[in-house]
Amino acid sequence: MKKLIALxxxxxxxxxxxxxxxxxxxxxxxxxxxxxxxxxxTGNTFGDLMYKGFExxxxxxxxxxxxxxxxxxxxEAQVKLIEDLIIQKVASITISTNGxxxxxAVLQKAKNAGIKVVSVDSKxxxxxxxxxxxxxxxxxxxxxxxxxxxxxxxxxxxxxDTTLKDATDTxxxxxxxxxxxxxxxxxxxxxxxxxxWIEQMKKELQRDVYQGKVNxxxxxxxxxxxxxxxxxxxxxxxxxxxxxxxxxxxTIGVAAAGQALKSSNSKIKLTGLGLxxxxxxxxxxxxADNAFDYVCPYMMLWDVIDLGYVSAAATLAANKxxxxxxxxxxxxxxxxxxxxxxxxxxxxxxDGGTTIxxxxxxxxxxxxxxxxxxxx
Ligand code: RAM
Numbered sequence: 001m002k003k004l005i006a007l008x009x010x011x012x013x014x015x016x017x018x019x020x021x022x023x024x025x026x027x028x029x030x031x032x033x034x035x036x037x038x039x040x041x042t043g044n045t046f047g048d049l050m051y052k053g054f055e056x057x058x059x060x061x062x063x064x065x066x067x068x069x070x071x072x073x074x075x076e077a078q079v080k081l082i083e084d085l086i087i088q089k090v091a092s093i094t095i096s097t098n099g100x101x102x103x104x105a106v107l108q109k110a111k112n113a114g115i116k117v118v119s120v121d122s123k124x125x126x127x128x129x130x131x132x133x134x135x136x137x138x139x140x141x142x143x144x145x146x147x148x149x150x151x152x153x154x155x156x157x158x159x160x161d162t163t164l165k166d167a168t169d170t171x172x173x174x175x176x177x178x179x180x181x182x183x184x185x186x187x188x189x190x191x192x193x194x195x196x197w198i199e200q201m202k203k204e205l206q207r208d209v210y211q212g213k214v215n216x217x218x219x220x221x222x223x224x225x226x227x228x229x230x231x232x233x234x235x236x237x238x239x240x241x242x243x244x245x246x247x248x249x250x251t252i253g254v255a256a257a258g259q260a261l262k263s264s265n266s267k268i269k270l271t272g273l274g275l276x277x278x279x280x281x282x283x284x285x286x287x288a289d290n291a292f293d294y295v296c297p298y299m300m301l302w303d304v305i306d307l308g309y310v311s312a313a314a315t316l317a318a319n320k321x322x323x324x325x326x327x328x329x330x331x332x333x334x335x336x337x338x339x340x341x342x343x344x345x346x347x348x349x350x351d352g353g354t355t356i357x358x359x360x361x362x363x364x365x366x367x368x369x370x371x372x373x374x375x376x
Contacts, residue, residue, distance in 0.1 A: 006100050015316035019026035033066040035315060038081065038095040038193070040122065040225060041073040045275055046071060046251045046304055047096070049376065050120070052172040053308030054094065060334070061316055062093075073188060073225045076101040082106045082372040086113050092319045096121035099190040100213070103128065116318040118325075122193035126353025130318040131325035131346055133311045136361045138350075140251070141273070142200020144300060144361060146182070148271045149158035150214055153180040157291055158298040158365040172209045175238040180214045181245035185233055185272075187225040197249045219243055222251045230256035238266045248272035254299065258282035261295045270296040275304070276364050284366035285373075291366050298365035302358070306339065310358055325354050 037054045039047030041359040050069045068085065070077030073174050075098050085093060097103065100123075107128035110117055116148040117124060120133040146321060147164040151171060159167035184201070186194045198220065219242060223230025230250075234257040237246055246261075246268060248254035254272035261268055262282055270282070274296070291297035312331050319325035322329055325346060328329040333342045349355035364372055 003136045007266050020338045031066060031085060031090050033064070033070075033089070035063055035092045035312070036085055036090045036094065037065060037067050037312075037321070038078065038093060039067075039069040039099050040096050040187075040355075040365075041069055041077070044067045044225065044252060045278060049304040050096075050308035050311070053305035053310075054312040055308075056305075056336075057309045057312035058316065063316060064093070065312070066090075071096055075099040079103060079106045082110065089113070090115060090191055092116045092118070093191050093314045094120055094315045095124060097124055097192060098122070098188060098362045099196075100125065100192045101336060118311060118315040118318060122191055123349075123353075125350070126351055129325070129353065130323070131314060132349060132353060132355045133307065133314055134355050134357045135304075135307045136359060137357050139200045139203075140213060141181070141300075141361060142202075143204045144200045144363075145247045145249060145271065145273075146196070146204040147298070147362075148298060148300070149182050149247045150180060150210070152269045152297050153182075153214075154246040155257050155292060158363060160367075169209050172213050175213050179212070181219065181243045182214065183219040183221065183237050183246045183268075185230060185237070185246050185248040185250075185257050186220060186222050187245070187250045187253065189222045191225075194249050196242060207221075218247075218342070223248075223250070223256060225250055225252045227252060227256055231260055234260035235264070237268060241268075243268060245269045245271060248274075251275050251278060251301070254296070255279060255282075258295050266295075271299045272296075272363075274299045275299050275376050276302065276369055277376060280362075280369065280373050283364070283369055285369045287367055289366050290325075298363055300361045301365045301376065302361050307358065309336065310344065310356070314356060327354055328338075331356070 019221050037051050043294040052351050055065050070081050118131050119129045123132040144164050147168040148169050154171045221233040223233045230253045246257050248257050251274050254274040257270050284294050286290045314331050317331050328348045329350050335341045344356050346354045
């Protein structure tokens with residue numbers, strides 16, 4: 001009897017496995033030959049917009065793509081998904097990562113299988129990526145965020161007639177008030193892209209102009225790019241009441257902080273990297289508005305759709321062996337939307353690998369918000 005049950009069980013198991021295989025080879029669901037775009041997790045508009053640009057480029061080149069992100073913003077969840085993608089023989093993987101460790105084994109497998117990996121937004125270790133696509137320089141973002149937060153703490157509007165740096169230096173030179181305290185509401189504790197920006201913020205705060213006027217220690221909290229956790233952390237800033245301005249270099253964090261600060265009528269101000277559509281309730285929208293009547297007088301970001309578009313161009317070129325990500329190599333991005341044809345050059349990244357840096361960030365403030373809300 002026992003033997004019969006064992007036999008029956010194995011038959012059922014084999015049938016189950018066969019059904020699984022049939023599913024995988026089913027044309028509609030098959031990922032074979034597709035270009036995969038993987039964001040940190042699902043439910044993040046920033047990732048969705050990047051995929052929009054990625055898909056648009058792949059389509060324009062007659063390629064098919066798919067958006068595959070895990071539900072959880074963790075390294076483990078991404079690794080598990082990548083394992084599956086390798087088995088399914090995808091053509092390439094373009095990824096924004098949740099951490100800087102834990103991917104080596106699975107990415108080595110991808111490499112062995114000939115699957116090209118390009119990172120975008122949050123990078124992959126240099127040994128396993130063709131190159132990394134950054135929207136704008138890490139230093140530029142870190143510096144600009146500290147400058148914007150300082151100006152906001154000093155009650156200064158976004159300067160349209162000079163640079164953020166010059167405006168900050170001038171404003172600080174005549175400042176004699178209390179030391180300004182800045183907080184940071186980041187993504188997870190080990191997300192490469194946010195940590196890179198925070199390093200640059202700390203560096204910026206070492207400049208002479210800040211000494212004795214802005215606290216060089218940043219009060220950092222982590223919201224894990226999760227709305228609930230980010231809201232809890234924003235509320236912690238509010239109840240502790242130690243910082244003057246929160247910098248949130250993540251679209252999830254900045255929107256959560258915007259809501260928390262608005263609901264509690266807090267006097268703490270906010271800036272960071274945000275999507276205009278998600279920040280419209282917390283920001284001024286017309287020239288007639290007083291920017292300081294709002295939680296977030298100004299903030300910045302870049303064209304997220306274009307970031308996805310450019311990453312797709314780099315990945316496809318690598319997949320076709322037309323681009324190997326070495327310093328000096330270029331990729332040409334065909335004209336699209338408001339962009340003319342662009343040739344972008346690969347440069348050295350400070351992690352020893354290479355990168356393509358697309359351009360400058362945009363500052364969103366009362367005079368251009370309405371226009372951007374429609375786009376991002
Ligand atoms: C978030 C993500 C992403 C970051 C943007 C600004 O949605 O954390 O990594 O680059 O915001």
